[in-house]
Amino acid sequence: MSSVDEPASTSGAGRIVARLADLADPGAREFFIGEGDWPFRGLLVQVSGRLMAYANVCPHKQHPLNLADDEFFVPGQTLLRCASHGALFEPESGLCVYGPCAGRKLRALECWVENGEIWVRQVPISHES
Numbered sequence: 280m281s282s283v284d285e286p287a288s289t290s291g292a293g294r295i296v297a298r299l300a301d302l303a304d305p306g307a308r309e310f311f312i313g314e315g316d317w318p319f320r321g322l323l324v325q326v327s328g329r330l331m332a333y334a335n336v337c338p339h340k341q342h343p344l345n346l347a348d349d350e351f352f353v354p355g356q357t358l359l360r361c362a363s364h365g366a367l368f369e370p371e372s373g374l375c376v377y378g379p380c381a382g383r384k385l386r387a388l389e390c391w392v393e394n395g396e397i398w399v400r401q402v403p404i405s406h407e408s
């Protein structure tokens with residue numbers, strides 16, 4: 280579990296959450312912002328050089344998608360899966376294409392890369408989506 284307490288700078292009210300070099304392509308990685316028992320949980324996804332960030336909150340029952348660190352993709356790495364009830368999501372859009380929340384989307388977060396570090400726009404420390 281990685282955690283980012285304070286940003287290296289406050290560029291655009293963002294937070295550094297990971298280094299791009301630590302994210303596989305295709306690949307996914309969880310990040311946390313905040314302290315205590317309930318930090319904000321987020322998810323970075325990279326596919327074909329395209330970077331996305333989502334709140335790690337399933338639209339079905341608001342569970343985190345993963346049970347274990349960074350296990351988000353189905354085998355073959357074409358879709359993201361919620362481990363709780365099996366919802367499947369397109370990594371590029373966050374759209375649920377199969378399962379109990381089909382048609383709903385993961386909450387997208389603005390993200391960008393600066394000097395090899397991945398930034399996410401400041402997000403509320405909450406699991407609400």
Ligand code: FES
Nearest residue numbers: 337339340361364
């Ligand atoms: S909580 Fe994700 S499919 Fe039910």
